Amino acid sequence: MEMHKKIQVTFELENAITTIVGFRSTKHRGIFTPGDSNIHIHFQTPDNTKSGHIQKLQFTYAERATDWRGNNNIAESIFNQMGGETHPVPRWVIMSAGTGGTAATLSRYIRYRNFDTGLCVVDVEHSAFFDAYQSGDRESRCSIGSRIEGVGRPRVEPSFVPEVIDCMIKIPDAASIAAMRVLSDRLFRRVGGSTGTNFFALCWVAANMIAAGEEGSLVSLICDSGERYTATYYNDAWLQSNNIEIESYWSMLRDFLDMGRFRFDLVDVKTALRRTL
Amino acid sequence: MISRRQLLRASLTVCGCTTCGGLALDAFAHSARADTPTAIKGAGYDLWFIGGQRETIMNGKLAAALDLRTLASRQHLYGIGPIEQLRGEVTIADSRPALARVASDDTVKVTQSFEAGVPFFVWAEVPLWQQVPIPADVRSFEELESFVPKAAAAAGLDADKPLPFLVGGTPTPHRVPYCESHRRRTTQHGNA
Numbered sequence: 028m029e030m031h032k033k034i035q036v037t038f039e040l041e042n043a044i045t046t047i048v049g050f051r052s053t054k055h056r057g058i059f060t061p062g063d064s065n066i067h068i069h070f071q072t073p074d075n076t077k078s079g080h081i082q083k084l085q086f087t088y089a090e091r092a093t094d095w096r097g098n099n100n101i102a103e104s105i106f107n108q109m110g111g112e113t114h115p116v117p118r119w120v121i122m123s124a125g126t127g128g129t130a131a132t133l134s135r136y137i138r139y140r141n142f143d144t145g146l147c148v149v150d151v152e153h154s155a156f157f158d159a160y161q162s163g164d165r166e167s168r169c170s171i172g173s174r175i176e177g178v179g180r181p182r183v184e185p186s187f188v189p190e191v192i193d194c195m196i197k198i199p200d201a202a203s204i205a206a207m208r209v210l211s212d213r214l215f216r217r218v219g220g221s222t223g224t225n226f227f228a229l230c231w232v233a234a235n236m237i238a239a240g241e242e243g244s245l246v247s248l249i250c251d252s253g254e255r256y257t258a259t260y261y262n263d264a265w266l267q268s269n270n271i272e273i274e275s276y277w278s279m280l281r282d283f284l285d286m287g288r289f290r291f292d293l294v295d296v297k298t299a300l301r302r303t304l
Numbered sequence: 305m306i307s308r309r310q311l312l313r314a315s316l317t318v319c320g321c322t323t324c325g326g327l328a329l330d331a332f333a334h335s336a337r338a339d340t341p342t343a344i345k346g347a348g349y350d351l352w353f354i355g356g357q358r359e360t361i362m363n364g365k366l367a368a369a370l371d372l373r374t375l376a377s378r379q380h381l382y383g384i385g386p387i388e389q390l391r392g393e394v395t396i397a398d399s400r401p402a403l404a405r406v407a408s409d410d411t412v413k414v415t416q417s418f419e420a421g422v423p424f425f426v427w428a429e430v431p432l433w434q435q436v437p438i439p440a441d442v443r444s445f446e447e448l449e450s451f452v453p454k455a456a457a458a459a460g461l462d463a464d465k466p467l468p469f470l471v472g473g474t475p476t477p478h479r480v481p482y483c484e485s486h487r488r489r490t491t492q493h494g495n496a
Contacts, residue, residue, distance in 0.1 A: 046397050047471035048382050050351075050426045051452045055466060057358035059385070059426035066449045067426070068471070069384040069395040071402050075416050078395040078402035080384075084445040128443075 045070045047081065101129060102136030105246055118243030119194075119232050121147045123178040123224040123250070124156045127187030134191035145193040145302050149228035154179030157197035160189045161299045174200050174269065175220040177251060193302035199295050202227045204260050205276035207253065209284070217253025220260050225250065230280060231296060234289030341370070344466050348432065351466050355385075355424030366390055368421020372401065375427065376418040382468050383427030387420050394422055397470075428468040434459050438471070 049068035052060055060067040071078040109115045120137070122130045127148070134146040150157040151173050159167040165183045173179025189195075200220075207223025218226075225247040233245055259265045266273060275293055283289045344351045355369035368388040375381060375396070383396040392405035392412075403415045436455040442448055448471070453463035461467060 048384055048395055048397050049452070049469045049471065050384065050428070050466065051449075051456075051469060052466035053464065055353065055426075058356045059353045059424060059466075061357065064445075064449060066445075066452060067384060068445075068448075069393060071395045071397045071400070075400065075402050076414055077404070077412065078414050079393045079404045079412060080386075081445070084448060 045072045102133045112244055114244035116142050117144050117246040119145045119147050119245050121149060121225055121229045121232055121245060121247040123149045123221050125178050126184040131186060131188040131191055147194040147228060147232055148192045149224055150195060150197040151175045151179035151203060151224055152200045155182050156187055157195050159183045160195045175203050175224055178221040178224055195299045196228055197297040198227055201271050201273045202276045204271060205273035206280055207260060209277060209280045211253055218249055219251030219253045219256055221250040230283055237287060346465050347461055349428050349430040349468055351428040351468060353426040357424055360423045366423050368423060370422050370425050372418040372420050372422060378429060380429050380431045381427060382430060383425060385422045385425035388423050430468055
């Protein structure tokens, strides 16, 4: 297991015309499909310069492909689920940016239904979204790939629509991973790095609301399971080798959840607001 | 082939190893490793598999169970699996092989060759594919996983049988095997 982890290389193909070769079976898990899936898929580019196993797949232009007015999309599902809560209309929806398409769908639905809900999009350390939002320059680039799998992009995706985002924050990877671990401890199940990104941002928004004396509900998503990150985000040696120090964020988040005290002075969060928190 | 309209372009997070994350190793099936190729006859395709992912990962059976050179002359061949000793990945699309190996600088180098062994492998010969559009609400790996059996059933295939499929990015669509019983319907719709 360790050996295969060592040879794993993760990269992304953006806007690629490619062929995906797949096999499906409900009876061959652990044989030719993974133990937790009925499909096993690889890709091959037309020029045959890239190929490999597909671990995650996301079709871009989700915001254009999705009927954001409803039709059981993710936004409608969230607001329906919130119907039974004390504060059924969330004050903020907090969403990390993968392609930005989900965030765009959420925001358009919020506007379409005229909810008094803000959309806070959280970006990660190595990603171009925040700079693009802040500067308005869609050509913003980040030379280093994101270390938080599934979120952050070196350049702005077509699905990213800054005009419908009320607030963006950018957080260190250490904060994402610390939040991932804290949340996993509280839930008794392991969540992934991008869920940690969401959760840290949610705590940050909550702390701002507490500071302002506001009440309300907040919504975010558990994006991924943490089981796949045993050798990385959950491995202290891996963190050390990648110079990721999570201790201060980990302690601060635990204090916040236990006592409601958020040490804004200890966190390196960049903010860009179009709506007051 | 299940296909996505022009709107959807694949943005793939990929890795150079079949056995990477997300496999939930304790959730592996209890099926035994197949030591010789197992053949399955489907409607419009023939499928084989050899070895087993669980045995490779959990029990360290990394040696080749199959020499890919034995497949080199097959027509309309599609196959996937890891290279022996988990040194990379094999992807064969319409008889064109791609051996993806991780180089010392952590980049992936692809060789178009059958010169490799595989500890486990699944492959199929599919002369014709039937095209099925992918709905707009299929956006992720999990949604694709749910959609494939529906597409197979819609195409008249037995979704309970192991099945090969292709997904094309722009503008190639997703396909399931074309079987004789669908010739009339497929021709009528002009999507063969």
